[in-house]
Amino acid sequence: MGKQTIxxxxxxxxxxxxxxxxxxxxxxxxxxxxxxxDEIDGALNTDSWTPANPAAEHLTLxxxxxxxxxxxxxxxxxxxxxxxxxxxVNVTSGPSADAPxxxxxxxxxxxxSGNLVPPADNGESVMEFILQLHTDMFLGLPGMLFLGxxxxxxxxxxxxxxxxxxxxxxxxxxxxxxRQQSKRLKWLDYHNxxxxxxxxxxxxxxxTGVINTLEEPIIETWKSQELAGLVASNEGVAASASRAxxxxxxxAAIEEAPDMELQFVAFPGSGFSTxxxxxxFLHGRTPVSEHVxxxxxxxxxxxxxxxxxxxxxxxxxxxxxxxxxxxxYGGLLLKLVWAVLDLLTIFLLVTGVYLWLARGNRRMRVERxxxxxxxxxx
Amino acid sequence: xxxxxxxxxxxxxxxxxxxxxPALIFAVSLAGLVAALLVEGHADIIFAxxxxxxxxxxxxxxxxx
Numbered sequence: 001m002g003k004q005t006i007x008x009x010x011x012x013x014x015x016x017x018x019x020x021x022x023x024x025x026x027x028x029x030x031x032x033x034x035x036x037x038d039e040i041d042g043a044l045n046t047d048s049w050t051p052a053n054p055a056a057e058h059l060t061l062x063x064x065x066x067x068x069x070x071x072x073x074x075x076x077x078x079x080x081x082x083x084x085x086x087x088x089v090n091v092t093s094g095p096s097a098d099a100p101x102x103x104x105x106x107x108x109x110x111x112x113s114g115n116l117v118p119p120a121d122n123g124e125s126v127m128e129f130i131l132q133l134h135t136d137m138f139l140g141l142p143g144m145l146f147l148g149x150x151x152x153x154x155x156x157x158x159x160x161x162x163x164x165x166x167x168x169x170x171x172x173x174x175x176x177x178x179r180q181q182s183k184r185l186k187w188l189d190y191h192n193x194x195x196x197x198x199x200x201x202x203x204x205x206x207x208t209g210v211i212n213t214l215e216e217p218i219i220e221t222w223k224s225q226e227l228a229g230l231v232a233s234n235e236g237v238a239a240s241a242s243r244a245x246x247x248x249x250x251x252a253a254i255e256e257a258p259d260m261e262l263q264f265v266a267f268p269g270s271g272f273s274t275x276x277x278x279x280x281f282l283h284g285r286t287p288v289s290e291h292v293x294x295x296x297x298x299x300x301x302x303x304x305x306x307x308x309x310x311x312x313x314x315x316x317x318x319x320x321x322x323x324x325x326x327x328x329y330g331g332l333l334l335k336l337v338w339a340v341l342d343l344l345t346i347f348l349l350v351t352g353v354y355l356w357l358a359r360g361n362r363r364m365r366v367e368r369x370x371x372x373x374x375x376x377x378x
Numbered sequence: 379x380x381x382x383x384x385x386x387x388x389x390x391x392x393x394x395x396x397x398x399x400p401a402l403i404f405a406v407s408l409a410g411l412v413a414a415l416l417v418e419g420h421a422d423i424i425f426a427x428x429x430x431x432x433x434x435x436x437x438x439x440x441x442x443x
Contacts, residue, residue, distance in 0.1 A: 341430070
């Protein structure tokens with residue numbers, strides 16, 4: 001590697017790192033509590049809820065839907081979703097199926113009794129604030145795309161750091177920390193060691209973070225291309241005044257994809273369906289396929305299956321990038337590893353800025369680096 | 379010191395020696411991160427440890443020195 005090559009990679013490493021440092025620092029600090037989102041929720045909501053009749057047979061989805069609409073007279077159902085770890089069904093309703101989010105009402109029901117389940121939302125506003133700061137800095141899509149650009153700079157800084165690692169380590173053994181020489185060299189060695197051992201995690205979290213910032217365009221593309229095809233071919237179908245059984249519709253959907261299970265239902269007229277169909281969204285049963293969803297349209301009047309459409313590759317990539325970014329898929333130990341690596345990233349950012357500030361006179365620096373084998377000789 | 383010396387190439391052998399441990403750490407960590415997503419159950423602990431393999435190596439190296 002020649003002098004000019006090292007100089008070019010140094011330039012890339014310096015500027016990609018410096019430009020994204022402040023935002024990466026914010027992302028690391030806000031990401032830390034998000035790793036332990038479930039544990040924080042559990043600690044702040046200690047009143048554990050139990051179903052009214054644990055041994056009883058579950059009510060049907062139609063019975064739950066009737067109960068939900070009795071509680072909200074004049075409203076129509078928009079979405080129905082299901083808790084994973086407890087017998088609870090969540091019903092979103094509103095004045096119309098295409099009502100904006102602010103006009104929607106969300107209520108949870110005990111599947112064993114039909115009773116309302118009290119919301120466990122202590123601390124939720126704080127976590128939502130942190131999540132939104134982490135996701136888009138309260139700027140919506142422009143904020144997400146900007147953070148995505150910062151993510152690309154971060155990935156470039158990691159790659160350039162790996163390239164520069166070779167000339168820096170030319171005369172040094174792996175893990176050398178020159179504590180007895182200058183303070184700058186000591187922190188440079190820590191920066192190099194801790195950076196190189198975390199490369200896999202830094203790249204995975206960086207790249208999945210970039211993919212996640214494209215969530216809105218990806219979902220929109222999916223809706224406008226893949227789902228639109230399914231919806232358009234059924235759009236002309238007349239809506240029916242009578243309502244077919246929701247349970248029968250869900251069972252018919254599962255028969256279409258027996259290796260999948262129910263995730264949520266979008267009711268006729270909502271953003272994810274047509275005016276005449278239930279859109280029953282299914283997801284896989286295996287750890288990988290559980291993030292992959294497929295909608296099945298069922299005519300809400302006749303209960304006839306209108307079609308199933310699998311996710312395209314780019315939507316699957318988005319689904320898989322979410323857990324890989326937040327680290328909440330492998331138990332508490334993985335979360336702890338995630339947290340330590342998050343703190344390590346903060347260390348890398350801070351030492352990177354320190355190394356830049358303490359760079360000193362350029363000629364003296366080059367001579368010192370050459371004397372100590374800090375970089376490859378030119 | 380003359381900073382305009384002719385360049386010194388890193389031999390493939392030296393480059394290999396520099397990157398052998400980082401490459402091993404990269405492979406084990408990446409395998410752990412992906413495997414934890416693909417497999418559920420008690421193996422999660424092994425995959426979490428594999429994901430943090432770089433941390434273990436760094437801690438061991440720093441403690442030894």
